[in-house]
Amino acid sequence: MERRDIAVIGGGLAGTATAIALARAGFDTVLVAPPGSPDKRTTALIGSSMTFLSRIGLEHAVRAVSEPLAVMRLIDDTDRLFRAPTVEFKASEIDLPAFGYNVLNADLADVLDKAAGNEKHLERIESAATDFTVDADRATVSLADGSHLSVCLVVAADGRKSAMREAAGITTRGWRYPQTAMVMNISHAVPHHSVSTEFHTRTGPFTQVPMPGRNSAIVWVEKPERAELYVDLKTEKLERIIEDKMHSILGKVSLETEIQAFPLSGASVDRLIGERIALVGEAAHVFPPIGAQGLNLGLRDCAVLLDCLEESRDDPGRRATLRRFEAKRRTDVTSRTLGVDALNRSLLTDFLPVQFGRSVGLTAMASSSVLRRFAMREGVSPGAGVFGLPKPLRQWAHRQHAMGDEV
Numbered sequence: 001m002e003r004r005d006i007a008v009i010g011g012g013l014a015g016t017a018t019a020i021a022l023a024r025a026g027f028d029t030v031l032v033a034p035p036g037s038p039d040k041r042t043t044a045l046i047g048s049s050m051t052f053l054s055r056i057g058l059e060h061a062v063r064a065v066s067e068p069l070a071v072m073r074l075i076d077d078t079d080r081l082f083r084a085p086t087v088e089f090k091a092s093e094i095d096l097p098a099f100g101y102n103v104l105n106a107d108l109a110d111v112l113d114k115a116a117g118n119e120k121h122l123e124r125i126e127s128a129a130t131d132f133t134v135d136a137d138r139a140t141v142s143l144a145d146g147s148h149l150s151v152c153l154v155v156a157a158d159g160r161k162s163a164m165r166e167a168a169g170i171t172t173r174g175w176r177y178p179q180t181a182m183v184m185n186i187s188h189a190v191p192h193h194s195v196s197t198e199f200h201t202r203t204g205p206f207t208q209v210p211m212p213g214r215n216s217a218i219v220w221v222e223k224p225e226r227a228e229l230y231v232d233l234k235t236e237k238l239e240r241i242i243e244d245k246m247h248s249i250l251g252k253v254s255l256e257t258e259i260q261a262f263p264l265s266g267a268s269v270d271r272l273i274g275e276r277i278a279l280v281g282e283a284a285h286v287f288p289p290i291g292a293q294g295l296n297l298g299l300r301d302c303a304v305l306l307d308c309l310e311e312s313r314d315d316p317g318r319r320a321t322l323r324r325f326e327a328k329r330r331t332d333v334t335s336r337t338l339g340v341d342a343l344n345r346s347l348l349t350d351f352l353p354v355q356f357g358r359s360v361g362l363t364a365m366a367s368s369s370v371l372r373r374f375a376m377r378e379g380v381s382p383g384a385g386v387f388g389l390p391k392p393l394r395q396w397a398h399r400q401h402a403m404g405d406e407v
């Protein structure tokens with residue numbers, strides 16, 4: 001049985017990006033994943049995600065099929081006693097041409113698949129990984145087709161029901177919210193001008209995210225019983241409701257895709273590593289579709305893992321290397337998990353002190369450019385709020401300005 005450096009298990013967006021990055025860094029990499037199905041949802045790739053894609057040479061290909069996010073607007077549509085003013089976050093306030101880019105997951109997958117096919121250090125095996133075992137200096141991965149792989153390191157990117165995580169004995173804590181997320185794409189009469197608008201409602205966020213042309217993605221969080229009714233509505237009626245939910249800011253809307261509905265849930269793990277295994281993406285953390293955290297957090301996992309492994313080329317699965325990876329990722333993962341959970345629950349509660357606190361916080365950001373800039377820097381690059389944007393992100397911004405981005 002031939003021994004390889006690294007096996008990346010899972011062919012989703014985070015897994016494929018990780019495999020490409022490791023192969024381009026010179027690691028003998030195997031990507032183990034059965035063929036996937038097209039995903040009509042979109043992902044907003046924020047700042048640090050774009051710098052990672054630039055690092056692995058895919059930024060231009062992704063930008064060619066995506067829409068810049070120049071402004072992010074928050075509107076309090078709760079109709080409660082304490083209502084916050086509208087807050088607009090403009091990328092230009094922190095010297096960026098855009099916070100990031102919104103891309104169809106299917107288009108991003110195409111970019112990644114083409115890049116993976118051109119990597120000389122990357123082999124793709126279209127089978128599922130079912131188990132793995134570990135001895136002193138290697139891990140053996142068992143595949144559904146009966147074959148086995150011997151590797152120094154297993155990177156588990158096989159999603160929220162990760163078989164590799166389970167095989168490693170890493171425990172998961174999951175939770176559910178009393179909400180359903182409905183996802184769809186629309187076209188509209190009025191241009192969006194690269195502005196994303198998030199309406200905070202009593203049942204959760206209703207978010208419009210710009211796509212190329214006069215198109216947008218919608219993420220609509222509702223009570224499960226209402227979501228069931230909306231999914232079964234006639235198209236014309238649903239289009240009118242969506243326009244009303246957006247207060248007609250984009251004029252008449254038309255549905256371009258069927259609605260996909262998902263119960264909202266979250267999950268965290270007790271550790272991000274095990275013996276010769278590291279977790280990335282949804283194998284490591286599960287988020288509801290709020291605040292564009294899911295894939296962005298997964299790509300930060302990829303970037304940090306790559307940094308750590310480049311310092312341990314002789315044995316990528318060394319315990320000290322994996323401990324360093326976990327130490328660098330734990331704070332970011334924990335803080336984002338708590339932040340998204342708190343934001344979502346603050347919209348659901350009728351407890352007046354919570355409503356008041358949320359209103360005060362948004363009012364402060366609306367009136368203070370210092371607080372807005374802090375929040376924006378922290379959003380595009382965790383830890384950058386106090387000290388400003390890191391050098392790679394500043395370099396990315398300079399390149400965008402030099403290319404004359406119009407956003």
